[in-house]
Amino acid sequence: MAYFQALFDRICGDLQRSTQEMSSDFLQLSTNQQRVSYALSIPSVHDYIRVKPMFKGKSGMEATKLREFGNKMFGQKDYESALQMYNESVLRAPFDPQVNHSHDHGDMNGNSQERAQCDKHEVTADDRNEFSLALANRSAVLFSLGKYDLSLNDIDLALRHGYPEELKYKLHERKGRCLWNLGRDQEALQSFVTAKEHVTKSQLNSKKRKSWKATVDKQIAELQRSPSSETSTVSITNIPSVSYGTNNTFPSLSTAVEIRQNEQRGRHAVAAQDIHVGDVLIVERPYGSVVLPEQSDTHCDYCCRRVSASLPCHQCSTARYCSRECGDLAWAQYHRVECRYLGLIHSGGVGGMGHLALRLVNKTGFRSLQDFDKVLEEKTARKEKEAGKDAQERKSESNADLQYEDFPGLNAEGVYTNDYNSVYHLENHSAERKPSDLFRRTVMAVFLLRILQNGGFFQVPGEDVSEEDQLLIASHLLRHLQMIPCNAHEVSEFEFYRGDPDRCRYLEVASALHCTMLGMFNHSCDPVINRNFYGDVLVARAIKPVGKGEEITLNYSVLYTTQSRMERQYKLAGQYFFKCSCQPCAENWPLFYDMVQDLQRRNKLPKLKCRQCFSVLPGSEDKDVNKVKCAACGEDQELQALRTELDTIVDDVFTKVGVVVTGEVESSLPVLERCLERMEKIVARPYGYYDSCQEAIKQCYGIVGNCNERTTP
Template sequence: MEEGSSFQDLFANLLRKLKDADKVAYVSEHFTPAHNVDDMFSFLWSLEEAHQLLTPRISRAEKSETKAEKFRAEGNKCYQKKLLDKALELYNQSIVFAPHPEIKIEKCPDGKINTTSNERQEDLVSEGQGTSCCTSEKEEGYKALALGYANRSAVLFELGQYEKCICDIDYALLHGYPKILHSKLAERKAKCLIALQRRNEAKSLIESSLEALDALALDEEKTKLSRSNLQSLSQQLDKKFIDIHPNTKYKLLFSFENPSPPKLSDHNPTIPALSRSVDLAFSSTQGRYLIANKDIKPGDVIAVEDAYSKVVHLDSSLHNHCTECLARCLTPVPCPICSKVIFCSAACRMRALASYHGPECDILTSLAVLDIGKNSVLACRIISQTTFSQLKNVVPVYLAESAEKPPASLGFDGAGKYISSDYRTIYHLVGNKQSRSVSDLFKRCAMAFVLVKLLEQTSRFFVDAAGVAFTPSVGDIILTGSTLFIHMMNLPCNAHSVTEFRININNYQQSVTSEIGCGAYGVMSLTNHSCNPAAARFTFGATEVLKAVRFIPAGTEVTDSYGEHYCVQREESRIASLLQQYYFKCACEPCRHHWPTYCGLLEECMLKCVSCNNPIDFIGGKCSKCNLDYTKTSRSEKFNVITYNWMEVVVQLKRIKEEFDLAYKGVIAGNNSTENINKLCEFIEFIDRTQVLEDHQLMVCVVFKAGSTTWNSILAHRYNNTEVLKTKEFYKLLEVLNPTKERFQEVSRSPLFLKALMARHPLDRLLSAYRDRIEDQTHVTSQAREYGPQILRHTRGLRFESHASFNK
């Protein structure tokens, strides 16, 4: 492999080699849906060409004292110019690159993490119980690391981040900050304690620091300034108010928050990440899916799940998000080995080092160079987190489950529970192997091959239960590779994005949601797609929350969006995109009934029947299908439903709409008050309960399409008279008809309007094209897009004329 080669380069070289050797057909025979993953990976591993051309070089992100000093020097220049945000970034880089003491982590028999005393001390620093200034015995330590923390503490003090400043001071002392300079840190820390109203601690610190200065036995001139500053600060402690002003220029720098996710009030007994209001169902056509067992209102929390595994994208997100919890972090602690990742705390660092980051540490840079895709990085994280010794124990069990258990029960453990932290929930996710092409299977197998080659070159993945490295056998390689191959197929169909919301304080409407990583969620992956989803996902770091965004009646499916939505994407585009990635042809309501995008939505109020969900005729006040009366509230014994007075509902709709408009304007302006949110949810629920949603099929129902294949026959059926199309009046109207938008609106009141449209030859083709767009997605015309919504608007107007005008 050439240094810096991407996976696409490696794969292209392999394909070229196989083609030159006339082996393409031979290799292709071994990559079909009929072959199992073990056989496919085993075959690829046996190919000499694969080893020659798919073996990447390890590229490590090593520590560098030279780089650490360089970043710190640049940070000092920015600090002197009071460019505090730039200085903070540079000091962060200095800390990340600085050599770091080893952190040895061992797992106790009970599964808890046992650390060295040094790491426990770092943990205490994070908890605000750090080393006292001027009392640390460490003189010779990790100077670049200590100086980086000390300098960053100065920036944090000026930014008013006093708790963080104290932590950095303690880290600096812990890693060997020069004793002669301890008093400077003591003064800074004392000011932080005073600002935090912890004056007794500040007093004790000042006293101990003055004693430590005496013990240093230095020339009095060298300690005079430090002693004077500490004594002056001590004298101010008795004052009611001490003037400590943070720099306000960068007050928004730390204005972000990592909010905590909501809690489920009542858990599903077998799937704890789900609400009790939701059950798991299964069908041969839909697979596993979620269904409401009671009415769910907009805003209700349906599921809360921690990711089984998650990764930060290998881009700029890696430099300001914790690789363990994915929280945004501007004051990171570094990995002790590599300079590639950051952590928001010593606790997150310990969890990562005790789990996946050991094997991953050596190969992250190589993964970034390979540009092999986010799902490959996530797959690597999953098996590193699970560990090879556990894979060897559980994969044979999971393979047996796949062969013996019905699809509906896959992912459930022996106790009948579906637990998000159980690897089997991720292993058994659908990968659509049977629908994949030979080329797709071969490429994904090659990705798994490259990942195994990387893991083989590190000494931290192929280790036994005691953590001792060993040389893997071919069987070990096949087990690892085939497992990665499975994830190369199931993650593109199931992995979820992890996002953060970035608020534009100058224009709230320009705030954006940005993807920072992705994760594997066993429960969230059970939701099916709809282009008009009933629920939406939100991420809180690595925790994902599913909330209802519509009213979901009991017995209906809880759907999510896989990224395609009818309001903003055309039907043919949505269907093609979903088919390409997820291997199903979308048959949700907007796709079945050909809903228009947002721009083509109609504004008419159409109330629906509580029995059959069809529109109510405003003229007669009855359902157009089952004839239920909606002129008053009454109970129908025949259909066992209670109807409503449609005029009262229209009045109620007007009131709720006015409240919604005010609340919506407030939210858009940044006022996310509980009152505003409740008004939005109330409006959404009311609309879902009472309104017929936008439905292209309604048009053809209104004109009684009934299997007709031409618009002329549709009209003939609508008016029950084929002769009317040949009348003198009809042709008289036809002579003056000009199909412009303005003329379209002007003449659309005529009862013969549609008849004229059908007969005019050029427009007849237009309407046929529009009909074809509904029935055949390959026929689309720009004119059809322009006139289609207006044709719908006219036909909906005819609906409210009922049949009375034609039966007189």
């Protein structure tokens, strides 16, 4: 059983023995602060919840073993496995963060225990060797895999981190070949020259030296004879920007999206203009994201991208980064506190939800949270004072557009800042929760508080943190533990199997909180927007055309095509506390499989729309009817012409579906997007092939975002 659950069971057992009145007392409490305070006053909560560091540290010996495994696989030309082993070796090897990279130990001042911990990883010369050896070997396998830029990074890092002098000639020579392949001829030449200089320090005998120099000279001659024609650039997938320009109030949204608020729909988004399939409507960085433990072996702890050559934290062997920048940002923003507790956070039973709650608080920082609470108190006091104002006057105020005061997250300039204020005000359904559920979350908040306390979050030793400060932080944690289940969502990666569409799927890699997307859009089982990720950055595109003034919806993880209405409603009520009234729910649309079967049997034709006014033409699904008068505009409609047109569109769709499965996006995506627009105009939904087209479009978006190509074994 996970650590936290065992603790919780023990606490509950004690409570049952001592008093029966716990739950009724607890039920009376109305604020998170009171709940935490109550929990802390229970002796067993106070006594049992102790946390100790739990993390995988560095080990030179382990690193050597892993590297030797890697060498074996490299020898067998199993490059992917070799790369994995070298990655682990790089992570496990002790290294000196002071080399060209300083991190601040000053924050631990006055804490002798922390000091002692850090002295433990003083790096010895041998250890330094191990780190650089692992990097150097990894650079070889990266070179073999054609990843020259990554190979180059490793070579430079190895050279800076004490790679043995007598071996350096090999690295400089490899560096030359990397640069050459990257089209940086001049630098490549320089590296070959440096390599030749370094060979004098090698342990090769003079005969071997000579022949080695000769091979380098050959490469130099070759390079000078046929210089690289073009400078190739590193290819990173660029994050798209929103269509039609950035929204003034909501910087993550397109100007084509307008946020409104009313009684019936709550806060919701509508189209400020006609929107087309493929339009990018949201591009948003999350306030916080945490990589799931299962994915932490393969994804950057900071940006959530898949990494091929991991870079380590200087202290633990768990967190890995795609770049030095990500590592530095992570350390400064949160990892300093979490590093030595990562094992406990991952396997302690608090789940992704607990980790994310901890992260939100950790990232915001103690001082900011103190300030935040002060401002909030002042605001509440002011509001209470104003409550005495003339009722009529207040009513006229609330009719105005979005207002700073009653629209949390807007700053004084009327811009949605996506800061802690937005996070704090996300829906949390506190009132709907059962006392037992609330109590469990409260105890978890205390558990997370202890981790922060011992991890140095308060910048003073854990036992010196005042009760008041503990209460403040724990109530923020508790708030998030209630808010996250209805707001956090997964950051995903598309697992693409070329030519095998049935195996393609989305893999959950992290949980994240994107406030704009969450707070502003309502759910539909047939949503307008589809979300994809670039790292942890959310990109949402329209997957159906929307007319000006229509609502823009997104999907909270249940689609009408794959789940029955009953299943959907059950899930939405349980997790988000509402009853869905979208069109598929209201009209009980069939599942995708059933729609397509119906179409294939062809005993009923699809319902068509009027060419003139796009109203649905009743009776048009009858095979024997060829002409109808549109009830809305009175125009006569030839059904055969419409049916023929629909058939050509469907043919186009399936031709392109066949192309998309091979991974070819560029030529197929624009065609599919156009087909969907045309279908929208002539056929009434539900119509299975509309969804087929949409699926193919979604697959294209999957391929251009976070995507991991897998090969079918």
